[in-house]
Amino acid sequence: MIEVRNLTKRFGAKLAVNDLSFDVQPGVVTGFLGPNGAGKTTTLRLLLGLAHPDHGTATINGHRYHDLRSPMREVGAVLDARAYHPGRRARDHLLVLAAAGRIPRRRVDEVLALVGLEDVANRRAGTFSLGMAQRLGIAAALLGDPPVLLFDEPVNGLDPEGIIWARTLMQALAAQGRTVFVSSHLMSEMALTASHVIVIGRGRLIKDSSVDDLVKASSGKVVRLRAPRADALGSRLQAAGATVEANADGSLLVHGLEAATVGDIAFQAGVAVHELSPLEASLEEAFMELTREDVEFHARAASPVGAASPAGAARP
Amino acid sequence: MTATAPRPAPPSPVPTSSWGPVAGPVPTLADTIRAEWAKLRTLRSAPVTLAVAALLVVGLSALISFAVAQNHQRAGADALAHPLHIIQAGWELGLLAFMVLGVLVVSNEYSSGLISATLMSTPKRARVLAAKVIVFTLTAFVAGEVMSFADFFIGHAIIAAYPFPDPWVTDPNVVRSVVGWGIVATLGGLIGLGAGTLLRHTAGAIASCVGFIFILPGVLSALPSSWSNPIEEYWPTNAGARLTELTQGPHTLTAWWGAGDLLAFVVVLLGVAGTLLVRRDS
Secondary structure (H helix, E strand, O other), X not given: OEEEEEEEEEEOOEEEEEEEEEEEOOOOEEEEEOOXXXXXXXXXXXXXXXXXXXXXXXXXXOEOHHHOOOHHHHEEEEOOOOOOXXXXXXXXXXXHHHHHHOOOOHHHHHHHHHOOOHHHOOOEHHHOOHHHHHHHHHHHHHOOOOOEEEEEOOOOOOOHHHXXXXXXXXXXXXXXXXEEEEEEOOHHHHHHHOOEEEEEEOOEEEEEEEHXXXXXXXXXXXXXXXXXXXHHHHHHHHHOOOEEEEOOOOOEEEEOOOHHHHHHXXXXXXXXXXXXXXXXXXXXXXXXXXXXXXXXXXXXXOOOOOOOOHHHHOOO | OOOOOOOOOOOOXXXXXXXXXXXXXXXXXXXXXXXXXXXXXXXXXXXXXHHHHHXXXXXXXXXXXXXXXXXXHHOOOOOOOOHHHHHOOOHHHHHHHHHHHHHHHHHHHHHHOHHHHHHHHOOOHHHHHHHHHHHHHHHHHHHHHHHHHHHHHHHHHHHHOOOOOOOOOOOOOHHHHHHHHHHHHHHHHXXXXXXXXXXXXXXXXXXXXXXXXXXXXXXXXXXXXXXXHHHHHHOHHHHHHHHHOOOOOOOOOOHHHHHHHHHHHHHHHHHHHXXXXXXXXX
C-alpha cells in the first residue's frame, strides 16, 4: 500500500509535483499515467527517498522509505534501467545489491533465472541492450521478494516478446497480492496491463479511477446515427439537449444522449434508422481528453489529437 | 487478455523463493561494508589505479634513484644530499593516483547511475559514506604501506650499489617516513573521496584535487609572507608531508601534529560531504 499526501516538490521556479495525493492498493496493477514532464519520475523518486519533498509525505506501508528497516525486502523499484556500472558483470551487480540488503547469494541466481539472464550473467552489464538492462533492473527489484514494486517506464526498449513478458510478470506479481505501481506514457500499454490508473499532468492529480470507469466516463454519451433522412432529425435531437455533428459520410454524431433516447426520437419522427451505435472511447482517447490542458510541450502540428475522433469530442 | 510468451518460454515470472518477504534480517553497517568491498573488487578501475600507483611509487622512484646515483657518482660526489627523498621521489605522483581512486569510489556511481540503486538498497546515506570510507581506508592503507616498503627496499638496494651512505631502517625516523607515506596516501585518497562526494563528477573532483595539492599552495605563497607563511605551514597536504620528513627543519608542526592537521582536514571534509549527501536530492 502506497500513500501519497499533499506531495509537493519544486525545482527552482518549476513546480514538478503539486499537492499530489493518492493511494495505490495491493492486488492490482496500478498505472501511473501522464504526459512527459508531468512529474511521474519525480513522484517515484520522492517515494523512494531519492529526492526530498518540499511539502507532504509519501509512505510505503505506513513508513517513509528512509525509515524502512529492510528496504529491499519491502520495496523493489526499477527507475532508470541503466542504474548499474557498465564495467561490472551482471551477476556481480546483483551480488553487490544482495550484500547491501543482507539477502542470501542464492537469491541472485534465482532472480537471474526469473528474468532470463542466467546465460549472460557473467557478461559486463555495459554490453547489454536496453531490453536486457530492463531485465537486470527488474531482477534487482525482485532480489528482496518485496510486497511493493515500482516500475518507471518498464517496457521502454523491450521487444514485443519482452513487453508481453513484463506485462505478464507485473500482473502475476499483483495477483500474488503485491502492490504494483507502473508509470508509463503509453496508454495502450497501460490499457492492457493496469486495472487502476492514476493520471497526473503538470504535477497535479487529474484522475484516480479504475480503467473501466475512466473509459466509461469518456464514452457512452456519443452515438453514431445513420439514417436516410437524418437532416430531419437534427432539430429534434437538439431540442432534446443533444449536440449534433454531421460526418462527411452522411452519418450524424450525437453527443449527450443515450442510444435508446436517440432511437425513440427517430421513431417518433417517423425516420428510418439504418445504424445506431454507441461509441466507446479507448483509454488512449480518455487520457488525451483528460490531459489536453496539461501537456507540457504542445506539438505545433495542426490537428489536435482527439478532435477528429467522436469520443475525443465527448465531454463526460 | 491472455499473455503467454510466444517463443522459448521465459521462466515462470512468479517469484517462488521460499523465504518470506519483510520478515528477513535487517541489514547493518557490516552489510553495507560488504557491499562496498564487493563493488571495489568487481570493477577493474580499483586494481588498475592501484597498479598505476605502484608503478609510480616503486618503478618511477627506482628509476630516479638509479639516475641520481649514477649522476652523482660520475660527478665525483661523495654523498647524496637527501637519499631517502630520492628513494621516495615517485610518491608525489603516486599520491595523485590514490586521490583518483578515492574520487572514483564515489563519482563512478554518479556517472553510471548506480547511485540510485545504492541509495535504494541503503537509504541511510551516512552509512553508505561511512562504509565507503572504511573500505577505502583499509584498502588504501594496506596498498600504500606495501608500496612504500617495497619502494624503500628496492631504492635502498639500488643506492647501496653505489659508494654513498644510504638510509636504513635503523636510522632515526626512517621507518616513520616509510610508514608515513602510506598514511599520507590514504588520507590524500580520502580527500579525493570527499571531493567526489561533494562534486559528484569525476573530472571536476580530480581537477579540484590537483588544484588543492599542487596549484593552490603555490598561488597562496604569492601572498604577503605574514599571510602565506601560516597558510603554507598548516595547508593540509603540506602539514601531512611532515610525517614523511626525517627532520623537522624550520617548521612549527612536528611530524605527528602535521599528520593530525591533515587528518583533521579530512574529517571536516568528509563531515561536510556526508551532510550534503544526506540533505541533497540524489
